Amino acid sequence: xxxxxxxxxxxxxxxxxxxxxxxxxxxxxxxxxxxxxxxxxxxxxxxxxxxxxxxxxxxxxxxxxxxxxxxxxxxxxxxxxxxxxxxxxxxxxxxxxxxxxxxxxxxxxxxxxxxxxxxxxxxxxxxxxxxxxxxxxxxxxxxxxxxxxxxxxxxxxxxxxxxxxxxxxxxxxxxxxxxxxxxxxxxxxxxxxxxxxxxxxxxxxxxxxxxxxxxxxxxxxxxxxxxxxxxxxxxxxxxxxxxxxxxx
Ligand SMILES: [Zn+2]
Numbered sequence: 001x002x003x004x005x006x007x008x009x010x011x012x013x014x015x016x017x018x019x020x021x022x023x024x025x026x027x028x029x030x031x032x033x034x035x036x037x038x039x040x041x042x043x044x045x046x047x048x049x050x051x052x053x054x055x056x057x058x059x060x061x062x063x064x065x066x067x068x069x070x071x072x073x074x075x076x077x078x079x080x081x082x083x084x085x086x087x088x089x090x091x092x093x094x095x096x097x098x099x100x101x102x103x104x105x106x107x108x109x110x111x112x113x114x115x116x117x118x119x120x121x122x123x124x125x126x127x128x129x130x131x132x133x134x135x136x137x138x139x140x141x142x143x144x145x146x147x148x149x150x151x152x153x154x155x156x157x158x159x160x161x162x163x164x165x166x167x168x169x170x171x172x173x174x175x176x177x178x179x180x181x182x183x184x185x186x187x188x189x190x191x192x193x194x195x196x197x198x199x200x201x202x203x204x205x206x207x208x209x210x211x212x213x214x215x216x217x218x219x220x221x222x223x224x225x226x227x228x229x230x231x232x233x234x235x236x237x238x239x240x241x242x243x244x245x246x247x248x
């Protein structure tokens with residue numbers, strides 16, 4: 001089945017206060033939740049496709065996490081499978097909506113509600129398929145100089161890593177050696193597609209080269225599986241990006 005609204009999005013603890021929710025369907029993405037150890041607040045990385053929201057909420061419950069505690073959504077880039085879940089989430093949380101954070105082109109597109117950039121026409125899909133209306137939203141623009149701090153343990157640096165899309169960023173936690181690269185690199189030697197609008201193979205190669213120089217244990221990509229052998233995996237993708245291909 002192409003879209004599977006009800007499937008629970010299975011969660012798994014990666015390390016203390018960090019949880020991974022595996023994509024359950026086509027055009028969805030992996031999501032990561034961090035619990036603030038100082039207060040009852042959750043931060044989520046990427047919004048999924050919206051159809052998977054109920055499944056995410058189910059998966060969260062199983063780990064004793066409540067969606068009502070989500071205060072911030074950090075986006076990795078502007079593509080449909082990472083973004084459109086914010087619309088039903090904001091609707092569900094209209095009394096106490098989370099803040100949306102994004103960088104550069106991604107922030108601009110979401111602020112403007114630019115449907116053609118969020119759902120490129122050449123994908124042959126429409127917002128209706130996700131049961132949503134894309135509309136302009138308030139977005140807080142991320143500043144590459146200001147790390148994203150969550151509680152005592154997490155402080156993510158932000159790097160602009162274009163190639164898959166113009167607004168693609170990577171979140172990096174240097175002490176815990178966590179990398180959240182969106183659709184830049186995946187496990188198994190895979191890497192992001194560069195044939196969407198704003199994509200560039202050269203930029204993708206440079207961006208992967210850049211993260212290949214970071215010390216990474218936990219590689220937490222936008223699709224497929226996660227790995228606790230980050231450096232090894234990124235090195236593999238870095239080699240492969242010089243050959244033809246790309247997946248998401
Ligand atoms: Zn993408």
